[in-house]
Amino acid sequence: MKRVNSIGFVTAVASSLALLSGVAALPVAAQTPPGTNAAADITAGLPPALRAAVLAGNTQAVSQAIATLSVGNPAQAAGLADQVVRAAERLFPANPKGAILIAQAAVGAVRNNPVQQAAPQQTESVITIAARLFINPIAARIAPDETGQLVVATINAAATTNNSSLSATTAAQGVGVAEKMLSSNAASAIQIAGAAMQSVKQTSVMSGSPQQSLQVASAVARISVAPEAQTVAPREVAAMAVVAVQVATTPAVYQTSPSAAITVMAQAYAAVNTTTVTAAAPAANSAITGQLTQAAKSTSLGQSNPTNDSQVTQILAKEGPTYTQALATATAAPTLTTNTTPQTQAPQTQIQQNETKNDTLIREENKNGSVSPS
Known part of the structure; x- marks a missing residue:
């Protein structure tokens, strides 16, 4: 009793x-x-x-x-x-x-x-x-905004642990959730993708967990060409695309799967060539153009993939099936769905707060150049 x-x-x-x-x-x-x-x-x-x-x-x-x-x-x-x-x-x-x-x-x-x-x-x-x-599907279905906030917080916490495996694994798990919630809660999905991309761009993570780093970059590149993402936060998309290319063109990451890395480049370049993103973040196009130009000349990338030069040059020319398909995806009509669970405005507010930071990131890429593949 x-x-x-x-x-x-x-x-x-x-x-x-x-x-x-x-x-x-x-x-x-x-x-x-x-x-x-x-x-x-x-x-x-x-x-x-x-x-x-x-x-x-x-x-x-x-x-x-x-x-x-x-x-x-x-x-x-x-x-x-x-x-x-x-x-x-x-x-x-x-x-x-x-x-x-x-x-x-x-x-x-x-x-x-x-x-x-x-x-x-x-x-x-x-x-x-x-x-x-x-990562339990029930979480995002019952509490989409709260789950998104937990994902971002967890990725950010893992990123500061000096444990590259933990950082990469958490980022990969998080971006997987982001892809699944993109059509129903694009604002949260974009916040997660941005956090995941920032986590794996750390040199220690790319060198310690290159495959998972590329996995995250691939997912983020897919999100960047999604019409839902382009519609909700084009400047955030531009910043993510720039970092995705930076990760994919890092030799240690690229060599784990050159074909996947090439796809990241094509999708990221397509993402910043849409009317929506170009209007919101015009500097992103020149930033990625510079990254791809360096990648095409890279000896290290060429050793991993003898056709690297021609493939990247084709992307720069806005040609080839990978680029054209990515651009077609990015310019399609968005398929945003309505989630019946009441949501807060926190993710969208956070996107607005991040815009200045993202603009600065893109300007720095243009001014200093990306991490050049050797």
Whole structure:
């Protein structure tokens, strides 16, 4: 009887937190049959304050509880975050949206360098479990915006761990989610693709995980020619295309699959040659033209692919089946679908905030030149 009363008290506190914070996710106790111990099982081992926040599905409350309980100890913060994301995974079947919101707090707790350096294994655990949550198709269907935010946060956290394999794997998983949600939530998909591209362009990631780096660049190039992406965020598309070519023309990446790398170049060049993108980011065309000109002359790329010169030259001439097909895709009518789940404006707002940064990136490519293949 005391156990039931205790659970009831915690549930009441959790419900109050959810109401005060305006969180849309239902408390887990509201989604479990009366008389069960599901809530206790989900939050087993968590301190009371953290348990209440988790049960409420309250991202801010979970973050605050981790900060308070860790008392400035980064290793303690990582340990609590690991417990929280494991609780989120247990919660997911009953309350996917609540689980995604809780996982956001866990990832946020391990995103800074002191925590990652103090507890690298627990940091990796948090990122790995968060990725397992966001790649579940149910997540994007039930909570598309929240899932998109979790994907971006997880990719960004992995990118600062100095673990090239983790960075590449997380980016590849994230961009896979982006492709699937493109037609229903293009703004979130583009944000994910941009984060993934920035993650794998790191030299350590391209050299340590070249195949996955090319996998990410390939997915981003496909997204860049998608009419849905071109319509929603043409300047973001331009920036992604520039970085995709930079990655694909890096010798270590290119040699893993020259044909895939050539396709990335063709799709990226087609993406920045549409009327929509050219009007929004005119400098992107000349940036990629410069990258491709260097790639065509590259001895390293030529050693991996004897026909590299002719293939890239064909792309620059806007000829060949790969380029023409990519351009046809980019200029087709978009097939945006309506998602019945209420969505916030956060992804679109973030795209607007990133426009200045993307314009700067493209200008730097034009001024300094891309990373030249040798």
